[in-house]
Amino acid sequence: MRGTDETHDPARVSWVDSANGHADFPIQNLPLGVFSRPGEAPRGGMAIGERILDLASAARSGLFDGEAQTAAEAASGPALNPLLALAPAPRCALRRAASALLSDTARRSEVEVHLVEASDAIMHLPAAIGDYTDFYAGVHHAMNVGRLFRPADPLLPNYKHVPIGYHGRASTVVPSGRTVRRPSGQTRAPDASAPTFGPTQRLDLELELGVWIAQGNRLGEPLSIAEAGSRIAGLTLLNDWSARDLQAWEYQPLGPFLAKSFLTTVSPWIVTAEALEPFRIAQPARPEGDPAPLPYLWDEADQAHGAFALELETLIQTEAMRKAGVAPHRLGVGPATNLYWTMAQLVTHHASNGCGLNPGDLLGSGTISTPDDTGMGSLLELTRGGKQPVVLPNGESRTFLEDGDALHLRGRAVREGFVSIGFGECVGVIEPETA
Amino acid sequence: MRGTDETHDPARVSWVDSANGHADFPIQNLPLGVFSRPGEAPRGGMAIGERILDLASAARSGLFDGEAQTAAEAASGPALNPLLALAPAPRCALRRAASALLSDTARRSEVEVHLVEASDAIMHLPAAIGDYTDFYAGVHHAMNVGRLFRPADPLLPNYKHVPIGYHGRASTVVPSGRTVRRPSGQTRAPDASAPTFGPTQRLDLELELGVWIAQGNRLGEPLSIAEAGSRIAGLTLLNDWSARDLQAWEYQPLGPFLAKSFLTTVSPWIVTAEALEPFRIAQPARPEGDPAPLPYLWDEADQAHGAFALELETLIQTEAMRKAGVAPHRLGVGPATNLYWTMAQLVTHHASNGCGLNPGDLLGSGTISTPDDTGMGSLLELTRGGKQPVVLPNGESRTFLEDGDALHLRGRAVREGFVSIGFGECVGVIEPETA
Missing domain, CATH: 3.90.850.10 (Fumarylacetoacetase-like, C-terminal domain)
Known part of the structure; x- marks a missing residue:
C-alpha cells in the first residue's frame, strides 16, 4: 500500500463525538492495542476518541466481512501477534471497514454495543514481544x-x-x-x-x-x-x-x-x-x-x-508540580x-x-x-552530562530524574491537508528503589 | 536440594540396556528435552541411553503420582516452560520416580510402551526462550x-x-x-x-x-x-x-x-x-x-x-575429513x-x-x-587472530571455519565415585551464504 484512501479523508467524522478533534485518536487514526476491563480477559481493540472498539466482541458478532473479519478474529486474543503475522491486506480491510462503520450514523446502534470507555480500560502490551x-x-x-x-x-x-x-x-x-x-x-x-x-x-x-x-x-x-x-x-x-x-x-x-x-x-x-x-x-x-x-x-x-512527519515531545512533572497543579513542563520538542x-x-x-x-x-x-x-531526547544531553541543571516552572531543578517525577512522551503526525493523529500516553513515574 | 540421593547411586542400572555405560545419558542423568517423531506434535521427554521416555504419554497413562505427575503434565506440551515455572520439588519428584521406574525390571512392560527410539526423534528447543x-x-x-x-x-x-x-x-x-x-x-x-x-x-x-x-x-x-x-x-x-x-x-x-x-x-x-x-x-x-x-x-x-566439575571439548570435522572417514579432530578440552x-x-x-x-x-x-x-574456546584465540593456522589430521588447515566444516561441542561431568554424565550432541555444519 502506498498513498491515501477514504480512511484519511479529512472531511470524515465519526458518530463517536469524542473522536472529532481528538488530539490522538480521530477517525483517521484507528490504532490497534490490547485492553481489558477489571475481571475481563485482555483482547484486541481499536482506539476511537475516548472509546475503544472491542475487536473480539465485534468479530464474534459478525460485524465484519471477508478479510476484515479475518483480521478482527486474529485480534481477538490477548496479544496481537496473530494479526501482525497476517499480510497487510486484512489489516487494511479491517481499517477501512471500521472507518466506514464508525462514520456511518445508520450503523451506530449496531456498532456502539462493541465500544467500551477508554477510561474503564487497562492497556496491555499490544503484542508478546519475541525480541x-x-x-x-x-x-x-x-x-x-x-x-x-x-x-x-x-x-x-x-x-x-x-x-x-x-x-x-x-x-x-x-x-x-x-x-x-x-x-x-x-x-x-x-x-x-x-x-x-x-x-x-x-x-x-x-x-x-x-x-x-x-x-x-x-x-x-x-x-x-x-x-x-x-x-x-x-x-x-x-x-x-x-x-x-x-x-x-x-x-x-x-x-x-x-x-x-x-x-x-x-x-x-x-x-x-x-x-x-x-x-x-x-x-x-x-x-x-x-x-x-x-x-x-x-x-x-x-x-x-x-x-515520517512526526513531532516528538518530552515533558516532566515533578511530584511537587503535581501537588501544586502545575502542568507538565516541556523539556523539548523536535521532528x-x-x-x-x-x-x-x-x-x-x-x-x-x-x-x-x-x-x-x-x-x-x-x-x-x-x-x-530545543529537542534533546535525554537529560544527559540537555544538562551536559549533569553539569547544567534544567530549571522548572515551580523553581525546582533537575539534572537527572528524581523519585516522584513523571516523564511523558508525546508524538503527533502533522501534515497540511490531513487530520493530525497522535500516539496516546507514554508516561512513567519514578519510584524509589526496592528496600 | 543439596546433596545426592538414590538417583545418583553409581550402582543403579537401567533395564534400558543402552543406558548402562552410555557416555551421556546413563540412568544417573535423565535430562529433559522436547522431541517429536515425523508427523507428531512436539512434547517433553527424558533421555535414557538411546531412548526417550515420552513424558506426555506417561502423564496421560497415569504412570506417575503426586508431584511427579504434576511435573510430567507440565512437560506434556511443545515447550518445557510450564515445567520450569514449577518449584524444584515436582521436578525432583519426577526425576526420582523416573529413576525408580527405569531401574525396576518389574515395571518394565508398563514403562516401555512410553519409550521411543532417540534415532527416530527430532529434537526441538527444550523451552520457548523469552530472553x-x-x-x-x-x-x-x-x-x-x-x-x-x-x-x-x-x-x-x-x-x-x-x-x-x-x-x-x-x-x-x-x-x-x-x-x-x-x-x-x-x-x-x-x-x-x-x-x-x-x-x-x-x-x-x-x-x-x-x-x-x-x-x-x-x-x-x-x-x-x-x-x-x-x-x-x-x-x-x-x-x-x-x-x-x-x-x-x-x-x-x-x-x-x-x-x-x-x-x-x-x-x-x-x-x-x-x-x-x-x-x-x-x-x-x-x-x-x-x-x-x-x-x-x-x-x-x-x-x-x-x-561444576565439567570437561568441555571442541572438535572439528571438515567435509573432506567426513568423506574420507576421518574422525572429528579435537581442537581443545578444558574445565x-x-x-x-x-x-x-x-x-x-x-x-x-x-x-x-x-x-x-x-x-x-x-x-x-x-x-x-590446550582448551581454547574459539579459533580467534587458537589461531592468534587468524595468524597461526590449525593443521588438521588430513593435512588441511584452518584459521576460521569454512563451508562444510562440522563443529562439535561436547561436555561431560566427571567425579570420582560417581557415574559420568554428558550433554549430548551440540553440532552445526557450515553452509554457504544465501545466494
Missing part, C-alpha cells in the same frame, strides 16, 4: 553524547555506514503507566578505585520511536530493502529509561546491559503504517561529504517516502527526521545476517534529539 | 582476546568487578543439528577507508555453557545470591557462532549485534541441576590481588558448591572452572537492577578457554 532491539539512529543524539566523552571526535568511524544497534531485553518492556522503580547497580565514582552497589544517581529518559514488526523473515533469509517497508506494522513511542552511572561502568566492551534492562516504556497503541501513510515524507538528504549507504540499504522509493536511517533501513540491516524477525518483535529507533537545545 | 543473555565470564577467553587487541592491558578495569554481559537474540537460538548459514554483513578491511558488504571471512565458534532459568523473579524485584542457585533449572552446551570481521566493525559503542545474532546452537537436553548435584565443586579461589566480589555477589555456600563467576552470581547480577527473569530464559556463560593452547 526487542534498540538502534542508535538519532544522529544528533550520537553527536551530543559523543561530544561529552570525545569532544574532538564525537562520532565513531562506523556510525555513518552501519545502522548501530544492540539487542535489548523483551521481558522489561511495559505499557505506559507502569511505575519505574529506580534500579540499583554497580557504579564507580570518577575518583574511586573500586565500584560500589546502590541505587542509580543518574536516572534518565530516552525519547525514541518504536517499530512493531509484522511479517518478518525466515531465519537465514535476509529481507531486501524493497521488502522491508511492508514488514512495519506500525509505530509507537518508546522511552528507553537509562541509568547513566551504571552504563558508564558496565558498558565496555559488550555494550549497555543492566543500565537499560530494568524497564522500557511504550505507548500501548500501534499507530499503523496505514494510518501514517499521509505523513510519509522523504528521508532528508545526507550532509555533503557523508558516505552513500551501501547498496543493500539503498532504495529510491524508501528515500522518497521512508521518513522524527533527526533519524539518520529510515525504519526500512533498520529492518533490512537487522535481517541482513539472516537474523529472523518475527511478528510482534519491537525495534527502538535510538534516542531522537535535535542538534540544539 | 537470551550472553555473559563474558570466561576470564582466560577475555584475557586471550584482550591480549590480541590491547597487549599491554588485556582486561578492562571493570572485568573483575562486574559480570560483563549483553542481551542476545532469542529468535536465533536453535537446537543442535541445524545448519549454520554463513552470514553476510558489513566489514572494513584494515587498509580500507570504507566498508563493503558480503559473506563473513572470519566465521568462528564460541564454546559456552548455557543456563536454563527455572522460576525467575518479578520485574522490579532483585534476587539475592542465596536464592539465585535455586533458579537454575539446568545446563546445556552453547555455541555462540561469531563473525569476527562483522564484529570488529560494528561493535563500537553498543557491543556485538549482527556478528552474533545469525545463529546460536544449543544441545537440546537440559542437564538438570539435580543431575549435576554430585558434580558441584568449590569456585576456585581468585588469584592473589584480585578484588573480592561486592556483597550482593558473595555467598559462602555458593563459593563452596557453585562451580568449566575457567569461569570467573559462578552461575548463581550471573543470575543475581542479572536481576540486581530488577530485570525480570522468566522460566525458559537462557543465559550463556561466555566463552570458556584455558589460559594455554
Whole structure:
C-alpha cells in the first residue's frame, strides 16, 4: 500500500463525538492495542476518541466481512501477534471497514454495543514481544553524547555506514503507566578505585520511536530493502529509561546491559503504517561529504517516502508540580527526521545476517534529539552530562530524574491537508528503589 | 536440594540396556528435552541411553503420582516452560520416580510402551526462550582476546568487578543439528577507508555453557545470591557462532549485534541441576590481588558448591575429513572452572537492577578457554587472530571455519565415585551464504 484512501479523508467524522478533534485518536487514526476491563480477559481493540472498539466482541458478532473479519478474529486474543503475522491486506480491510462503520450514523446502534470507555480500560502490551532491539539512529543524539566523552571526535568511524544497534531485553518492556522503580547497580565514582552497589544517581529518559514488526523473515533469509517497508506494522513511542552511572561502568566492551534492562516504556497503541501513510515524507538528504549507504540499504522509493512527519515531545512533572497543579513542563520538542536511517533501513540491516524477525518483535529507533537545545531526547544531553541543571516552572531543578517525577512522551503526525493523529500516553513515574 | 540421593547411586542400572555405560545419558542423568517423531506434535521427554521416555504419554497413562505427575503434565506440551515455572520439588519428584521406574525390571512392560527410539526423534528447543543473555565470564577467553587487541592491558578495569554481559537474540537460538548459514554483513578491511558488504571471512565458534532459568523473579524485584542457585533449572552446551570481521566493525559503542545474532546452537537436553548435584565443586579461589566480589555477589555456600566439575571439548570435522572417514579432530578440552563467576552470581547480577527473569530464559556463560593452547574456546584465540593456522589430521588447515566444516561441542561431568554424565550432541555444519 502506498498513498491515501477514504480512511484519511479529512472531511470524515465519526458518530463517536469524542473522536472529532481528538488530539490522538480521530477517525483517521484507528490504532490497534490490547485492553481489558477489571475481571475481563485482555483482547484486541481499536482506539476511537475516548472509546475503544472491542475487536473480539465485534468479530464474534459478525460485524465484519471477508478479510476484515479475518483480521478482527486474529485480534481477538490477548496479544496481537496473530494479526501482525497476517499480510497487510486484512489489516487494511479491517481499517477501512471500521472507518466506514464508525462514520456511518445508520450503523451506530449496531456498532456502539462493541465500544467500551477508554477510561474503564487497562492497556496491555499490544503484542508478546519475541525480541526487542534498540538502534542508535538519532544522529544528533550520537553527536551530543559523543561530544561529552570525545569532544574532538564525537562520532565513531562506523556510525555513518552501519545502522548501530544492540539487542535489548523483551521481558522489561511495559505499557505506559507502569511505575519505574529506580534500579540499583554497580557504579564507580570518577575518583574511586573500586565500584560500589546502590541505587542509580543518574536516572534518565530516552525519547525514541518504536517499530512493531509484522511479517518478518525466515531465519537465514535476509529481507531486501524493497521488502522491508511492508514488514512495519506500525509505530509507537518508546522511552528507553537509562541509568547513566551504571552504563558508564558496565558498558565496555559488550555494550549497555543492566543500565537499560530494568524497564522500557511504550505507548500501548500501534499507530499503523496505514494510518501514517499521509505523513510519509522523504528521508532528508545526507550532509555533503557523508558516505552513500551501501547498496543493500539503498532504495529510491524508501528515500522518497521512508521518513515520517512526526513531532516528538518530552515533558516532566515533578511530584511537587503535581501537588501544586502545575502542568507538565516541556523539556523539548523536535521532528522524527533527526533519524539518520529510515525504519526500512533498520529492518533490512537487522535481517541482513539472516537474523529472523518475527511478528510482534519491537525495534527502538535510538534516542531522537535535535542538534540544539530545543529537542534533546535525554537529560544527559540537555544538562551536559549533569553539569547544567534544567530549571522548572515551580523553581525546582533537575539534572537527572528524581523519585516522584513523571516523564511523558508525546508524538503527533502533522501534515497540511490531513487530520493530525497522535500516539496516546507514554508516561512513567519514578519510584524509589526496592528496600 | 543439596546433596545426592538414590538417583545418583553409581550402582543403579537401567533395564534400558543402552543406558548402562552410555557416555551421556546413563540412568544417573535423565535430562529433559522436547522431541517429536515425523508427523507428531512436539512434547517433553527424558533421555535414557538411546531412548526417550515420552513424558506426555506417561502423564496421560497415569504412570506417575503426586508431584511427579504434576511435573510430567507440565512437560506434556511443545515447550518445557510450564515445567520450569514449577518449584524444584515436582521436578525432583519426577526425576526420582523416573529413576525408580527405569531401574525396576518389574515395571518394565508398563514403562516401555512410553519409550521411543532417540534415532527416530527430532529434537526441538527444550523451552520457548523469552530472553537470551550472553555473559563474558570466561576470564582466560577475555584475557586471550584482550591480549590480541590491547597487549599491554588485556582486561578492562571493570572485568573483575562486574559480570560483563549483553542481551542476545532469542529468535536465533536453535537446537543442535541445524545448519549454520554463513552470514553476510558489513566489514572494513584494515587498509580500507570504507566498508563493503558480503559473506563473513572470519566465521568462528564460541564454546559456552548455557543456563536454563527455572522460576525467575518479578520485574522490579532483585534476587539475592542465596536464592539465585535455586533458579537454575539446568545446563546445556552453547555455541555462540561469531563473525569476527562483522564484529570488529560494528561493535563500537553498543557491543556485538549482527556478528552474533545469525545463529546460536544449543544441545537440546537440559542437564538438570539435580543431575549435576554430585558434580558441584568449590569456585576456585581468585588469584592473589584480585578484588573480592561486592556483597550482593558473595555467598559462602555458593563459593563452596557453585562451580561444576565439567570437561568441555571442541572438535572439528571438515567435509573432506567426513568423506574420507576421518574422525572429528579435537581442537581443545578444558574445565568449566575457567569461569570467573559462578552461575548463581550471573543470575543475581542479572536481576540486581530488577530485570525480570522468566522460566525458559537462557543465559550463556561466555566463552570458556584455558589460559594455554590446550582448551581454547574459539579459533580467534587458537589461531592468534587468524595468524597461526590449525593443521588438521588430513593435512588441511584452518584459521576460521569454512563451508562444510562440522563443529562439535561436547561436555561431560566427571567425579570420582560417581557415574559420568554428558550433554549430548551440540553440532552445526557450515553452509554457504544465501545466494
